[in-house]
Amino acid sequence: MTIISNHKCVRICQNRTCRKQGAVDVLAAFEALSIPGVKIMASGCLGHCGNGPMVLVLPDTVWYSGVLPSSVTLIVARHLLDGRKEGRSDGGKE
Numbered sequence: 001m002t003i004i005s006n007h008k009c010v011r012i013c014q015n016r017t018c019r020k021q022g023a024v025d026v027l028a029a030f031e032a033l034s035i036p037g038v039k040i041m042a043s044g045c046l047g048h049c050g051n052g053p054m055v056l057v058l059p060d061t062v063w064y065s066g067v068l069p070s071s072v073t074l075i076v077a078r079h080l081l082d083g084r085k086e087g088r089s090d091g092g093k094e
């Protein structure tokens with residue numbers, strides 16, 4: 001049996017490079033917002049070190065790079081609540 005979930009998951013890299021770029025505060029900003037049906041997860045390296053803090057929204061596979069804590073409310077409002085995917089869906093390559 002296959003279970004299909006409509007729930008989204010936001011992964012915020014907490015690995016060394018992204019942490020130096022402020023990923024701890026970005027994770028805290030996502031966690032501070034209660035978003036119905038959205039799971040917020042700290043993540044290991046997402047493979048785009050240096051472009052961080054990196055955020056990946058699944059199952060959309062949309063990437064956000066250089067995320068600031070002040071950008072989190074906008075990402076949540078536009079992408080997670082309104083469905084406007086304004087990040088990159090090409091794997092986050094610059």
Ligand code: FES
Binds near residue numbers: 013018047050054
């Ligand atoms: S350290 Fe964050 S993507 Fe590698």
